[in-house]
Amino acid sequence: MDKILRIKMGSKPEFSVEKLGDYAGLGGRALTSKVIFSEVPPLCHAIGPENKLVIAPGMMSGSSAAISGRLSVGCKSPLTGGIKESNAGGQAAQVLARLGYAAIILEGDSPEGKLYTLVINKEGVKIVDAGKLVGLGNYATVEKLIAQYGEKVAYMSIGSAGERKLAASSIAVTDMELRPTRHCGRGGVGAVMAAKGFKAIVLDDAGCSVRKPVEPEAFKAANKEFIAGIKKHAVSGQGLPAFGTNVLANVINEAGGFPVNNFSKGQYPNVHKISGETQAELETSRGGKATHGCHRGCVIQCSGTYVDKEGNYVTKQPEYETVWAHGPNCGIDDLDAIALMDRMDDDFGLDTIEMGATIAVAMEAGLCEFGDVQGAIKLLQEVGDGTSLGRILGSGAAVAAKAFGIERAPVVKGQAMPAYDPRAIQGIGVTYATTPQGADHTAGYAIATNILKVGGFVDPLKPQGQIELSRNLQIATAAIDATGMCLFIAFPILDQPETFQAYIDLINGFFGLKMTADDVVALGKNILTWERDFNKGAGFTKEHDRLPMYFKREKLSPHDALFTVTDEELDEVFNW
Amino acid sequence: MSGNVEVKTFATLRSLYPSIPSFPLEEGDTVGDVMDRMKLPREKVTIIFINNKHGEETSSLYDGDVLGLFPPIGGG
Numbered sequence: 286m287d288k289i290l291r292i293k294m295g296s297k298p299e300f301s302v303e304k305l306g307d308y309a310g311l312g313g314r315a316l317t318s319k320v321i322f323s324e325v326p327p328l329c330h331a332i333g334p335e336n337k338l339v340i341a342p343g344m345m346s347g348s349s350a351a352i353s354g355r356l357s358v359g360c361k362s363p364l365t366g367g368i369k370e371s372n373a374g375g376q377a378a379q380v381l382a383r384l385g386y387a388a389i390i391l392e393g394d395s396p397e398g399k400l401y402t403l404v405i406n407k408e409g410v411k412i413v414d415a416g417k418l419v420g421l422g423n424y425a426t427v428e429k430l431i432a433q434y435g436e437k438v439a440y441m442s443i444g445s446a447g448e449r450k451l452a453a454s455s456i457a458v459t460d461m462e463l464r465p466t467r468h469c470g471r472g473g474v475g476a477v478m479a480a481k482g483f484k485a486i487v488l489d490d491a492g493c494s495v496r497k498p499v500e501p502e503a504f505k506a507a508n509k510e511f512i513a514g515i516k517k518h519a520v521s522g523q524g525l526p527a528f529g530t531n532v533l534a535n536v537i538n539e540a541g542g543f544p545v546n547n548f549s550k551g552q553y554p555n556v557h558k559i560s561g562e563t564q565a566e567l568e569t570s571r572g573g574k575a576t577h578g579c580h581r582g583c584v585i586q587c588s589g590t591y592v593d594k595e596g597n598y599v600t601k602q603p604e605y606e607t608v609w610a611h612g613p614n615c616g617i618d619d620l621d622a623i624a625l626m627d628r629m630d631d632d633f634g635l636d637t638i639e640m641g642a643t644i645a646v647a648m649e650a651g652l653c654e655f656g657d658v659q660g661a662i663k664l665l666q667e668v669g670d671g672t673s674l675g676r677i678l679g680s681g682a683a684v685a686a687k688a689f690g691i692e693r694a695p696v697v698k699g700q701a702m703p704a705y706d707p708r709a710i711q712g713i714g715v716t717y718a719t720t721p722q723g724a725d726h727t728a729g730y731a732i733a734t735n736i737l738k739v740g741g742f743v744d745p746l747k748p749q750g751q752i753e754l755s756r757n758l759q760i761a762t763a764a765i766d767a768t769g770m771c772l773f774i775a776f777p778i779l780d781q782p783e784t785f786q787a788y789i790d791l792i793n794g795f796f797g798l799k800m801t802a803d804d805v806v807a808l809g810k811n812i813l814t815w816e817r818d819f820n821k822g823a824g825f826t827k828e829h830d831r832l833p834m835y836f837k838r839e840k841l842s843p844h845d846a847l848f849t850v851t852d853e854e855l856d857e858v859f860n861w
Numbered sequence: 862m863s864g865n866v867e868v869k870t871f872a873t874l875r876s877l878y879p880s881i882p883s884f885p886l887e888e889g890d891t892v893g894d895v896m897d898r899m900k901l902p903r904e905k906v907t908i909i910f911i912n913n914k915h916g917e918e919t920s921s922l923y924d925g926d927v928l929g930l931f932p933p934i935g936g937g
Contacts, residue, residue: 518933519907519932519933519934520933520934520935521935523873523932523933524872524873524932524933524934524935524936525935525936527872527873528872528934529936530936530937531936532872532934532935532936533934533935533936533937535871535872535931536871536908536929536931536934539869539871539910539913539929539931540910540913540915541913552913561872561936562871562872562875587936604936605936605937606937726937727937730937732937733935736908737908737933737934737935738907738908738933739933739935742915744915745915746914772937773935773937776935843913844913844914
């Protein structure tokens with residue numbers, strides 16, 4: 286990972302391979318955000334030629350460090366108008382890192398809107414006409430790519446939503462089975478990839494080897510300790526592998542923070558029909574898998590395979606946020622329908638959170654009733670078909686709410702909130718409001734401490750302690766996102782000091798460094814500072830670090846909860 | 862006797878310690894007492910809800926309360 290591949294699109298596509306220069310030592314979100322901060326004019330249009338799309342494996346990706354296969358994609362977001370880092374599993378990060386690239390930077394714009402396929406292997410780089418891939422969904426795109434480039438390759442692609450430059454469009458990354466199921470979902474990154482003129486990226490690491498640590502013995506010992514720590518923690522070692530992320534449905538519902546019918550209630554009476562427990566049992570009984578990794582080297586295995594009644598593959602195990610977004614948030618309790626919509630989102634190339642939130646807004650606007658399964662599927666199909674209505678819906682919850690005259694758009698900076706109501710879980714509300722990314726649970730997962738009692742306990746219903754909690758989590762998360770490690774390592778490293786030390790030792794052993802916990806914190810702060818400075822240049826002020834006002838006015842059952850963290854307190858999050 | 866509570870169990874607890882719609886309370890019962898009488902080892906439970914609010918092993922229970930018991934879980 287000692288070079289950057291820069292692709293300049295214009296009248297004639299060109300590329301260059303550069304040294305890292307000022308970007309040396311960075312990876313993942315640290316690298317994507319540093320490049321966007323340094324090279325992209327914040328006032329540019331997100332799908333204009335001045336924006337750039339940065340694709341970066343984590344610092345540890347491509348090595349034998351456990352669970353290090355997360356990929357970061359960064360740009361100015363078409364959805365939020367601010368900086369974006371969108372993160373996915375799948376195989377691409379490992380392969381790109383083994384090819385030696387710390388990042389691919391796509392810049393300029395596509396000549397006459399044409400679409401290309403970028404092919405990267407050990408021999409070099411080719412930019413070829415996307416030809417018959419144009420217009421295809423992600424599944425058909427990958428199928429055609431496999432026929433041409435084979436099965437020992439990782440693919441990234443956009444679906445029809447990206448091609449139409451919709452603000453809810455994603456970039457798909459293939460998993461171990463070469464299915465386009467892992468997505469850089471948030472913020473409309475698919476639209477930026479299309480604007481740069483790329484339909485697909487082929488990453489072939491044939492002939493490349495695993496990245497070698499500088500201090501092999503120290504690295505090996507730390508990796509062993511790190512893996513043992515992940516496996517011995519009950520969340521990462523038992524709960525996540527057995528039930529997947531959707532194990533959260535019951536606990537968030539129990540806490541009264543499970544948003545139902547476009548964030549109008551905090552509990553769902555039919556939660557048992559869509560819970561992780563029910564989902565895992567259904568998958569196993571049909572011959573699917575309830576325990577599976579999204580990339581090689583994962584030691585948690587929180588994913589799975591969802592099959593239909595006949596045992597035929599439908600999609601990967603839908604994640605908690607997806608089940609919630611297309612399920613209870615739309616009044617829907619049918620796991621098969623939710624899995625179908627997950628498949629459609631993946632195929633069209635859409636963010637499942639944004640789409641579920643948008644369909645719920647459309648339901649509130651009366652386009653169909655809450656609970657109308659066929660109505661929801663039809664609305665999603667409109668997006669895939671690219672009808673006028675579909676283009677409004679594919680632009681996200683904020684645009685749809687405006688188009689249909691609805692106040693209740695559960696968004697911050699134009700991005701839809703995920704599966705936790707900030708009135709009943711105030712810490713996550715602080716993260717939603719203040720993260721430079723727009724409403725994003727992963728940016729500072731206060732659920733861990735507000736609900737799950739990981740890393741201590743801060744009462745979710747009270748404002749006290751939430752600012753400090755969110756601040757510390759946002760800093761730690763930014764640093765983890767730089768390493769390419771899955772964020773779920775946070776559960777063991779927050780609870781087990783020896784696992785946190787093993788994590789630092791692992792990085793030190795790999796790079797031959799002597800970093801301390803303070804250095805990790807400093808990295809996290811740097812990343813957040815670059816991101817906030819970019820947003821400031823794009824016109825964001827502290828007044829954008831707020832939840833929509835109805836979260837302070839409309840009480841949420843069962844606790845009659847309102848979001849009570851004050852604006853003045855929110856302004857303290859980044860005063861470290 | 863001093864009424865009943867509903868006990869709900871989740872995730873890995875569920876197969877060995879199923880939910881109990883009506884569990885008889887004794888005077889002065891805490892959450893820990895109920896877990897003991899269910900023969901549910903206290904160390905298996907890290908997240909306790911009483912009527913949708915976080916509780917502790919030492920929290921008192923009253924007639925009509927709904928108790929939610931979770932092992933360590935996470936996701937997101």
